[in-house]
Amino acid sequence: MxxxxxxxxxxxxxxxxxxxxxxxxxxxxxxxxxxxxxxxxxxxxxxxxxxxxxxxxxxxxxxxxxxxxxxxxxxxxxxxxxxxxxxxIGMIFQNFNLVKRSSVLRNVLAGRVAYYPTWKTIFNLFTKEDKERAYEALKQVDLADKVYARADELSGGQQQRVAIARVLMQNxxxxxxxxxxxxxxxxxxxxxxxxxxxxxxxxxxxxxxxxxxxxxxxxxxxxxxxxxxxxxxxxxxxxxxxxxxxxxxxxxxxxxx
Amino acid sequence: MIDDSLTQLPKKRFKIINLIWLIVLIAGLFISINVTNTHISVLFENFSQFSDIFVQMANPDWSYFPTVIPLLLETIKMAVLGTIIGSALAFVYSLLIARNIIKNKLVTGVLRFIMNIIRTIPDLLLGAIFVAIVGIGPVAGILALSVFTFGVVVKLFYEAIETIDPGPIEALTAVGANKLQIICFAILPQVMTYFISYSLYAFEINVRASTVLGYIGAGGIGLYLQQTLQVFDYAKTGTIILVIIVVVVLIDYISSKSREALMK
Structure with a gap:
């Protein structure tokens, strides 16, 4: 630099x-x-x-x-x-702040909602590209195998890494x-x-x-x-x-x- | 040195106020008995009549069964529709009165006041009001059950919303989400199972309530209940009651089982 x-x-x-x-x-x-x-x-x-x-x-x-x-x-x-x-501005929290009853994928996609019009997010109309991007983000934090797991099935460290993937998604x-x-x-x-x-x-x-x-x-x-x-x-x-x-x-x- | 007075269990002190409460309660009981003229003897005076009716009801008239079925189905339809309409209204209304969603205390205060008024109206009175408004028939019953369901579900549901983990709301706010997106992604996933569970619970109550609504002309099986009782045809009344019990028990069972499964 x-x-x-x-x-x-x-x-x-x-x-x-x-x-x-x-x-x-x-x-x-x-x-x-x-x-x-x-x-x-x-x-x-x-x-x-x-x-x-x-x-x-x-x-x-x-x-x-x-x-x-x-x-x-x-x-x-x-x-x-x-x-x-x-x-x-992305944020990482002490308590991870994931939605525990939602899937890991949905938690990661939540990082992207501000890029979409409201109605599309309500009906879960994320683009294929963004879903791929979410999967990429999970790969980067070594959690690709947990994509469809429910967030509360993960350990604390894994949950925090899902939160990091969410930030990656938010870009x-x-x-x-x-x-x-x-x-x-x-x-x-x-x-x-x-x-x-x-x-x-x-x-x-x-x-x-x-x-x-x-x-x-x-x-x-x-x-x-x-x-x-x-x-x-x-x-x-x-x-x-x-x-x-x-x-x-x-x-x-x-x-x- | 050990204080001698503490080595033994101290005697509980006698409180004069407790005795006074007891006297007040007993006096109240006797006064109410005298004022309302309730004597246990009244129950036994007509006991032979009661056993008479019971024997007649215990031998239901099964030929009446096919006549009952259409109105029974109407009753269940009323309960289903009332539950759906009432729950849907309660869903939206709950979001508007939960203080972790709407921060304006004036708005939530006024809306809660209205909710509390609606909740005080008993289901039969609601039925009578709607019979007066839309006339005799199942529509009055459906409307009454809708309002009644609303009252049951809205209270339970907004309280469930207020007890959620606020963390995800914070996270979604930080992401740049708007109010609807926060509701959709941070709040609803945490409370949807509660909503479904409360609606099923309301449905259980509605099935029971809808059976008597016909009594006041608001549609359903209650109409036959009233007619047979009026002509002292207890065998037919017995048929109706048996059918109602079977349906209520069945629906309660299915509903509570599915609620258990939901909460896992």
Whole structure:
């Protein structure tokens, strides 16, 4: 990657989020994330990592400030405009959020609904091309044999990979991963992170992942952002980040160095 | 040192309020008996008559059987149509009053108020109202059963919708889906089996309810029930009752078996 290719993908400008007029989620956050980056966000539970991620695709409405996705404001978008912006932002959840009673194929196809007029999706009129594409996506996460299985027949790790296939189907420019490995064992976590890396490298998607595990953060992140009490307290290249930074983020900077 | 008073099971304290409630209940019982003039003796005074009727009914008039069949079929048709129409209405209405779909509390509040009013009307009164509106015949019965089914299914179904896992809704929102797509992909797959199950349950109730609707002229086998009772032809009444019992038991059995299978 050459430096000339650096273009902002997500810009947060003075973003503030206050819950119920009291609890502060984010305090005046300014942040720019460039195209093609793999960013990990670390911080304690309740520090505001989830709030940050959910503000970006507006699952949460911010109290103040503006967020631009590829130059377009998502905070001001309504209706169809908002849905089209969201189409460009995939999301991976801690609890996978699959429809457990539906088949794996239908869960993957759900990633595509924003590309279709409503009536076609209601009558399940997906094109043959898209069904093939869904199968391709499942192949990429090694779940081709589970295409007609019901989602609740799969293990946690497999379900998370179905969710990744759903994101592949959505074909977004950005992926937000909110604690994608928090409910998985270490080996499965690694596999899921490898899949995210594949999306980043092979498909050029910008990835922002909230992680609890410093180990995984170190292994996969190119850039690390530390959050404490709704503020960004660290932002830098992973390769240039000393261990002390993580201690500081997780221990509230109580150590003296 | 161990406190001596705690080594033994302490006596439960006597509460005066409980005694007062007991007295109030017994007094209430006696007052109601006196006001309504209900005496257990009334039941036994005519007991011989009761056993008389029972003996007559226990010897059903089987020659009456072929006459009963067409109206029996009409009754079942009424129940089927009433269930389908009522459930379909309840389906749409439930989506509009579930607070995890419609966020506007004013809309859901008003619609729920209307629903609660409809639910308070008993099925026989509904039958009487529709007989007055559309005249005597099965159409009145179908309409009454539709409204009744609506009341049963809408309550159960919207509550089922509100208890679903919100995760898929979030996922579909993030994908860029609109409201209808969210309903179709995130909500309905989670609740469809409940809907079918509740509709079958309503059908069971409807089969039973439809047998008496004829009594007030709303079509079905109830008409013969009324006619035979009026002329004291208990043998024929017995035939009707037996046929109804067989049909109800059969339908209940099939319906509950299929509901069990659905929930797997």
């Amino acid at each position: 050459t430096d000339s290719a650096i273009e902002p993908m997500i810009e947060l400008r003075n973003v503030k989020k206050v819950y119920d007029k009291k609890v502060v989620g984010l305090k005046k956050v300014n942040l720019t994330i460039n195209k093609g980056e793999f960013v990990v966000v670390v911080g304690l539970s309740g520090a505001g990592k989830s709030t940050l991620l959910r503000s970006i695709n507006r699952l949460i409405d911010v109290t103040e400030g503006d967020i631009l996705i590829d130059g377009k404001s998502i905070t001001k978008a309504r209706g169809k405009k908002l849905r089209l912006l969201r189409r460009n 977004p420019k950005v992926i937000l991963a909110d604690e994608p490995t928090a409910s998985l064992d270490p080996q499965t976590s690694l596999k899921v992170m490898e899949d995210l890396k594949m999306l980043n490298e092979k498909h050029g998607m910008t990835v922002i992942a909230n992680l609890h595990s410093v180990e995984l953060a170190r292994k996969f992140g190119q850039r690390v952002i530390g959050i404490r009490a709704g503020e960004i307290i660290y932002d830098g290249k992973m390769s240039a980040t000393p261990e002390s930074v993580f201690t500081k983020i997780y221990n509230g900077g109580e150590e003296d160095d």
